[in-house]
Amino acid sequence: MLRVALDSETGQKVLIRDWVMHYMEKTPLCLVCNEEMYTKGNSSPGVTTHFSHYTGTNCPTVGGRRKLYDNLQPIEKIGKTQKKYKVFY
Numbered sequence: 316m317l318r319v320a321l322d323s324e325t326g327q328k329v330l331i332r333d334w335v336m337h338y339m340e341k342t343p344l345c346l347v348c349n350e351e352m353y354t355k356g357n358s359s360p361g362v363t364t365h366f367s368h369y370t371g372t373n374c375p376t377v378g379g380r381r382k383l384y385d386n387l388q389p390i391e392k393i394g395k396t397q398k399k400y401k402v403f404y
Contacts, residue, residue: 316365317376320344320352331364348374 318331320343328346329338335357343352343366350372356362368377 316363317345317352317367318365319346320366321346321349323351331366334366335364345374345376347376348372350374 319328320331320334321327322329322338323342323344329343331354334343335354339354343354344350345352345366345368348368350368352366352368355365355367357364368374
């Protein structure tokens, strides 16, 4: 489940709990693929609120698409680009 997204206007990372309280009128963007997402589960009891991709996404964070990237080896150098994705692990 994605619990962090980018504010499409400022580019800042926003946690889901803050998004639901202050950003619902905006469009969240995925940190990995930069596609638009939406919030899910915020009015469902027993479901953790999270960000979700729209149907048809090619993002590697979604379901079976991750398998395409499982054979990739981690790299030791962590630069600016890799740091922004560290939130997923």
